[in-house]
Each structure stands twice: as structure tokens, then as C-alpha cells.
Amino acid sequence: MEVTLTVNGTAHALDVPDNMLLVEVLRERLRLTGTHVGCDTSQCGACVVHMDGRAVKSCTVLAGQADGADVTTIEGIGAPDDLHPMQAAFRECHALQCGFCTPGMIMAAIDLVNTSEQLDEQAVREGLEGNLCRCTGYHNIVRAVLAARDAM
Amino acid sequence: MYRFKYQKAASVAEAASLLDGAEDGVYLAGGMTLIPTLKARLASPTDVIDLGAIDGMADISVGDTVRIGALARHAEVAASAAVRGAIPALADLAGLIGDAHVRNRGTLGGSVANSDPAADYPAAVLALNAVVHTDRRTIAADDFFKGLFETALEPGEIVKSLAFQIPRRAGYAKFPNPASRYAIVGVMVADFGAEVRVGVTGAGACAFRSAELERALAGGLAAEALADVTIPYDGFNSDIHASAEYRGHLVAVMAQRAVAAAIG
Numbered sequence: 001m002e003v004t005l006t007v008n009g010t011a012h013a014l015d016v017p018d019n020m021l022l023v024e025v026l027r028e029r030l031r032l033t034g035t036h037v038g039c040d041t042s043q044c045g046a047c048v049v050h051m052d053g054r055a056v057k058s059c060t061v062l063a064g065q066a067d068g069a070d071v072t073t074i075e076g077i078g079a080p081d082d083l084h085p086m087q088a089a090f091r092e093c094h095a096l097q098c099g100f101c102t103p104g105m106i107m108a109a110i111d112l113v114n115t116s117e118q119l120d121e122q123a124v125r126e127g128l129e130g131n132l133c134r135c136t137g138y139h140n141i142v143r144a145v146l147a148a149r150d151a152m
Numbered sequence: 153m154y155r156f157k158y159q160k161a162a163s164v165a166e167a168a169s170l171l172d173g174a175e176d177g178v179y180l181a182g183g184m185t186l187i188p189t190l191k192a193r194l195a196s197p198t199d200v201i202d203l204g205a206i207d208g209m210a211d212i213s214v215g216d217t218v219r220i221g222a223l224a225r226h227a228e229v230a231a232s233a234a235v236r237g238a239i240p241a242l243a244d245l246a247g248l249i250g251d252a253h254v255r256n257r258g259t260l261g262g263s264v265a266n267s268d269p270a271a272d273y274p275a276a277v278l279a280l281n282a283v284v285h286t287d288r289r290t291i292a293a294d295d296f297f298k299g300l301f302e303t304a305l306e307p308g309e310i311v312k313s314l315a316f317q318i319p320r321r322a323g324y325a326k327f328p329n330p331a332s333r334y335a336i337v338g339v340m341v342a343d344f345g346a347e348v349r350v351g352v353t354g355a356g357a358c359a360f361r362s363a364e365l366e367r368a369l370a371g372g373l374a375a376e377a378l379a380d381v382t383i384p385y386d387g388f389n390s391d392i393h394a395s396a397e398y399r400g401h402l403v404a405v406m407a408q409r410a411v412a413a414a415i416g
Binding site: 001017018019021040041042043045048054055056057059060061062064065067108111112127128129130131 | 153154155156157158160180183184187188190191192200202204227250251252253254256257331332333
């Protein structure tokens with residue numbers, strides 16, 4: 001099956017199996033391994049990317065469904081010497097320990113800030129319900145998102 | 153996942169024809185249930201027919217009813233000013249489904265066609281006396297949910313939209329599983345003046361109307377009216393998350409909270 005999609009601004013035309021997932025396209029075909037596979041059962045949110053501007057779990061999207069879509073991954077939002085405000089806030093607030101959930105957290109948090117009119121602590125906690133972190137206890141993640149809200 | 157053939161339909165007619173020509177085909181809407189099911193190898197269709205590219209199936213319009221296209225995503229319903237203006241409880245319910253990323257993909261039609269016993273929308277379909285419009289006919293809410301993952305839909309029939317009746321007021325309350333966010337029990341109460349309808353999800357094999365709660369609220373919405381109601385829990389779901397007896401208790405408690413939400 002032929003799919004064309006734009007990832008981080010670059011257009012790709014790929015021949016993929018019909019049952020391939022978007023996250024497999026990203027990691028295995030395009031070698032964009034910043035997007036993680038955690039639970040692989042649509043619960044943990046480590047695989048969150050933006051598809052046409054909205055946060056989705058890329059382990060629960062078929063490549064065919066993403067045909068024609070504009071996808072942004074963690075690799076597409078900033079550079080080591082030019083971090084996205086959300087990445088900078090995560091670093092500043094010590095919002096990660098092992099870092100496994102971080103790409104999904106950051107992509108989810110950017111969508112949350114972009115689509116929320118009023119974002120307080122409670123709204124951040126509810127907005128990140130689909131992202132699990134096993135290290136931090138979430139407090140510093142929430143602090144980072146609130147800091148980035150003001151910076152974005 | 154087992155291998156399957158993926159095809160994207162451009163119209164309802166093309167989808168129906170593709171399914172007709174498949175050995176064991178299945179429709180795909182948002183995929184929030186189907187894709188995990190495929191990944192767990194709990195289903196092995198030969199063909200997956202994606203409805204997602206069909207035009208005009210995600211429209212939302214408000215007139216005598218709130219009409220929502222089957223492909224409208226939960227996030228769109230939750231954020232719709234038109235839905236919130238007419239039936240705030242329906243927008244609230246949509247905003248409680250799953251998590252933000254699930255709501256960005258999951259669809260109304262997929263949810264009701266699947267008849268998951270713990271899905272949120274079926275409670276609203278029943279409480280708001282919705283009419284299900286398919287590519288073949290219309291189906292009344294009371295005739296739609298038949299059992300565990302079972303509906304009145306015939307093989308190959310496609311849900312195109314739902315028309316929800318607009319109540320004077322309504323409320324939805326849900327006791328979510330803290331991990332999955334599915335409803336352990338969810339109750340929607342809708343006051344139509346002459347009639348109060350109560351839809352319950354999570355408790356039984358599929359969503360149902362509660363005769364006990366509707367009788368208790370027939371004299372008008374008041375939390376006190378539910379103080380002495382007991383819900384028969386024989387046949388309710390019982391699992392590691394909640395016993396049938398506990399679910400019966402939760403139905404009454406969620407109904408009280410739904411009434412409180414409706415009264416405002």
C-alpha cells in the first residue's frame with residue numbers, strides 16, 4: 001500500500017504493509033525514534049504525536065488512516081540549541097527522570113496549551129490523563145506545562 | 153496484528169459495496185476500539201474498510217433536534233458551541249470519554265455501533281431518545297442496543313448520524329475506571345417535562361433505561377426523590393473493578409449526581 005504523508009515538514013511517499021501502524025512508519029521507516037512505544041495498548045501516551053495539529057496515539061492509528069496527513073513528532077518541534085518552550089520548561093522544572101514518557105508528554109502538553117482557553121492546574125492534570133509517567137509523580141510535569149503555557 | 157487488506161471508502165455506498173465483496177470485512181471509524189482489538193488478535197478480519205474519508209458524515213447541526221454525523225469526533229462534540237447551547241450535558245459527556253488523544257480520534261458512530269457495555273454515548277442515546285439514521289432506515293433508541301457488543305444494526309449497515317431530542321434539562325454523571333476512563337457506571341438523566349428518561353451505561357450487558365429511576369423522577373427532578381431508590385442488580389456486570397451489587401449502588405449514586413448536574 002502506498003501512503004504519502006508529511007512528517008516534520010518533509011513529504012514522504014512510502015510503500016507499507018496494510019496493517020502497519022503510524023508509530024511503526026515513524027520509528028522503523030523514517031527512523032524517528034523519539035516517539036516511543038510504551039504499553040502498545042493505547043493507554044500510556046508515550047507514542048503521542050500531532051496529526052493535522054491534534055494529539056493522537058500513533059500506536060492506535062493505521063498508516064492508511066494517516067495517508068495525506070501532516071504529522072509532527074518530538075523531533076519536529078525544536079533543536080538541541082533551540083528548544084521549544086515546552087521542552088525548555090520540562091528541563092527547567094525537572095519534569096522528567098527516566099525520560100521515557102517525555103516525548104508523548106510534551107506533544108500532548110503542546111496540544112493542550114494550543115487548544116485550551118483557560119488552563120489551570122486542574123485542567124492540566126485532566127488534560128494529561130492519557131499520558132502515564134512512572135517516575136515523577138506528575139507534580140513537576142504539571143509545573144512545567146503551566147510555565148510553558150505562559151511562555152508559548 | 154494479523155494481515156488484512158486496508159481500503160478507504162469515498163462514500164457510504166462504496167463502503168457497503170467493499171464490505172459486500174469482502175470475505176470477512178469490518179468497518180473502521182476512529183479505530184479507538186477496533187485497532188487495539190486487532191493488535192490483541194481478538195479479531196482477524198480479511199478486510200478493514202475505513203469510513204474516515206467519507207465527506208459530510210461529521211456535520212453537527214441544531215434544529216428541532218441535535219443532529220450529529222457518525223464521524224464526528226468526541227473532541228468536536230465536546231467543543232461544539234451548538235451542542236453545548238442545546239444540550240450541555242451531551243457536550244459534557246463527550247468531554248469525559250477516554251482521554252484527550254482518544255477524543256481526538258474516536259467517533260460517535262463508532263461508539264454506538266460498538267455497544268461497548270462501558271461506553272458513555274449509549275447512556276445519552278437512550279436518555280435523549282435519539283434516532284439512529286443508517287444507510288437503510290431509522291432506528292429508535294429504545295430498539296437499538298440489544299446486548300453485549302450487539303445492536304439492531306444488520307450486517308453491513310452503516311450509521312450515518314444520530315438525532316438527539318433536546319430536553320428541558322439533562323445531566324450526566326460517571327464513575328470512571330481510573331485507568332481506562334471507561335464508565336464503571338454512567339447515568340444520564342433527561343427532563344422532557346412530560347417525561348423523564350434515564351439512560352444507564354456500565355452496569356449491564358449494554359446500556360438500558362432504568363424503570364426504577366424514571367418512576368422515582370416522574371414527579372420532577374429532585375435529588376431527594378432518589379433517596380430511597382434501590383436498583384435491582386441481578387445480572388449486572390461483575391469484575392475485578394466492581395461487583396454487581398456495588399454497580400447497583402453506583403447507579404443510584406450517579407443518578408443523584410446526574411440530577412444535581414441537571415438542576416445546576
